[in-house]
Amino acid sequence: MAVNRREFLQSGAAFALxxxxxxxxxxxxxxxxxxxxxxxxxxxxxSMLDSPAFLDLIDVLRSADVAIGNFxxxxxxxxxxPSYHEGCAYVHLRADSPDxxxxxxxxxWAGFKLxxxxxxxxxxxxxxxxxxxxxxxxxxxxxxxxxxxxxAEARAPGYFDSPRGxxxxxxxxxxxxxxxxAADGNGEVVGRPGLNPVRLRTTYRVTAAQLESLRAIATxxxxxxxxxxxxxxxxxxxxxxxxAGTPTGAEVIADPDDTSAQAASVRRAGRxxxxxxxxxxxxxxDRAPEVPSRFLQPFAHAMIDAGADAFIGHGPHxxxxxxxxxxxxxxxxLGNFIFHxxxxxxxxxxxxxxxxxxxxxxxxxxxxxxxxxxxxxYWQTVVPVATFENRKLTALKLYPVxxxxxxxxxxxxxxxLAQGQEASQIIATIARLxxxxxxxxxxxxxVGIVVV
Numbered sequence: 078m079a080v081n082r083r084e085f086l087q088s089g090a091a092f093a094l095x096x097x098x099x100x101x102x103x104x105x106x107x108x109x110x111x112x113x114x115x116x117x118x119x120x121x122x123x124s125m126l127d128s129p130a131f132l133d134l135i136d137v138l139r140s141a142d143v144a145i146g147n148f149x150x151x152x153x154x155x156x157x158x159p160s161y162h163e164g165c166a167y168v169h170l171r172a173d174s175p176d177x178x179x180x181x182x183x184x185x186w187a188g189f190k191l192x193x194x195x196x197x198x199x200x201x202x203x204x205x206x207x208x209x210x211x212x213x214x215x216x217x218x219x220x221x222x223x224x225x226x227x228x229a230e231a232r233a234p235g236y237f238d239s240p241r242g243x244x245x246x247x248x249x250x251x252x253x254x255x256x257x258x259a260a261d262g263n264g265e266v267v268g269r270p271g272l273n274p275v276r277l278r279t280t281y282r283v284t285a286a287q288l289e290s291l292r293a294i295a296t297x298x299x300x301x302x303x304x305x306x307x308x309x310x311x312x313x314x315x316x317x318x319x320x321a322g323t324p325t326g327a328e329v330i331a332d333p334d335d336t337s338a339q340a341a342s343v344r345r346a347g348r349x350x351x352x353x354x355x356x357x358x359x360x361x362x363d364r365a366p367e368v369p370s371r372f373l374q375p376f377a378h379a380m381i382d383a384g385a386d387a388f389i390g391h392g393p394h395x396x397x398x399x400x401x402x403x404x405x406x407x408x409x410x411l412g413n414f415i416f417h418x419x420x421x422x423x424x425x426x427x428x429x430x431x432x433x434x435x436x437x438x439x440x441x442x443x444x445x446x447x448x449x450x451x452x453x454x455y456w457q458t459v460v461p462v463a464t465f466e467n468r469k470l471t472a473l474k475l476y477p478v479x480x481x482x483x484x485x486x487x488x489x490x491x492x493x494l495a496q497g498q499e500a501s502q503i504i505a506t507i508a509r510l511x512x513x514x515x516x517x518x519x520x521x522x523x524v525g526i527v528v529v
Contacts, residue, residue: 112141115411138188153206193248195223223248227268242351340383400514475525
């Protein structure tokens with residue numbers, strides 16, 4: 078069929094003009110509300126609870142466009158063998174419901190859309206348990222990131238598509254048993270399943286006299302002599318690096334290669350989402366549990382510089398301060414959100430031996446291991462709800478939360494909105510912890526308001 082040349086040119090010009098108009102049209106404003114929580118150690122159902130303070134908290138999560146947490150559990154089947162952990166200060170975490178698939182469904186019921194899976198409990202029941210957890214999250218349609226069949230998969234972002242836009246999560250951990258870190262294959266050896274690691278490099282700075290004492294101890298016990306090229310003021314002792322100098326203390330940095338890799342994942346996530354979040358499981362502290370390790374602030378800043386819109390820390394089971402960096406929120410730790418760890422039905426046999434507990438009643442182990450968790454900070458937290466307009470933080474509210482430590486073991490550990498004096502005390506605590514980061518928080522009508 079003959080084509081009229083004039084009509085063809087006119088239609089082509091119209092198409093080109095429409096394309097130009099599209100390219101230069103102003104972007105549609107995207108407002109996304111993000112709710113975030115810390116560690117979720119959930120071993121039992123919560124959807125049947127009817128406490129008004131609990132249901133009000135669930136409404137906070139559901140009202141956000143996306144709610145994100147850290148799943149510090151496994152959904153391993155009963156035939157998954159436990160990993161070995163030396164020492165008493167460890168409890169293997171598995172949701173032991175008759176069909177623990179329901180736990181993923183409970184999180185979805187509560188309003189969660191994205192969950193980080195990278196933490197020191199990710200492989201409590203080896204790779205088999207890790208894959209079982211992933212499978213059950215997938216079947217429930219609950220997005221996740223942080224673990225995988227190899228390092229590339231563990232570092233890949235997870236995505237949730239909300240009506241307001243796509244939200245990405247990169248999940249990593251600095252606290253983990255060595256054998257749990259994922260690795261890529263090299264053509265000769267297949268990749269290793271595991272979590273997305275941020276390895277730390279720690280140097281302990283001591284006095285010259287203390288360093289000489291360490292050298293004497295090393296000689297006495299026959300420790301390997303340091304390489305000849307090692308400077309006189311440094312030594313490697315029992316797999317730790319020591320250097321003479323002042324001020325004394327621990328100098329901790331994130332491995333530069335891992336930092337670059339996490340930044341690359343953040344940039345990838347940013348190109349494919351409307352809001353990018355990175356979460357890290359970091360127990361490490363600087364002399365006190367509520368003070369972040371010295372590596373964490375530079376690492377958080379690097380992630381924001383790479384394009385993250387929010388940085389969420391968890392792991393030490395206590396609240397840490399909040400920083401606003403380049404108009405992006407950094408939560409150094411959101412503490413515990415669900416704390417059912419002492420409700421596990423059974424734990425591996427060697428834990429009883431390591432803890433010197435007779436018999437096979439898990440409660441006896443929990444009484445010993447979790448005895449240090451009786452202080453209020455382990456049972457109080459906040460749920461931040463951050464509002465972003467085109468990736469710019471415009472509002473940040475903090476909802477005070479209590480986990481009711483005074484209830485019975487079968488009931489405590491489930492979060493509720495704190496009321497009255499406890500609510501104001503929780504906000505006062507997070508305000509105090511945030512002062513070193515020059516963040517101002519005021520208490521207003523039962524919630525904390527962060528000045529942004």
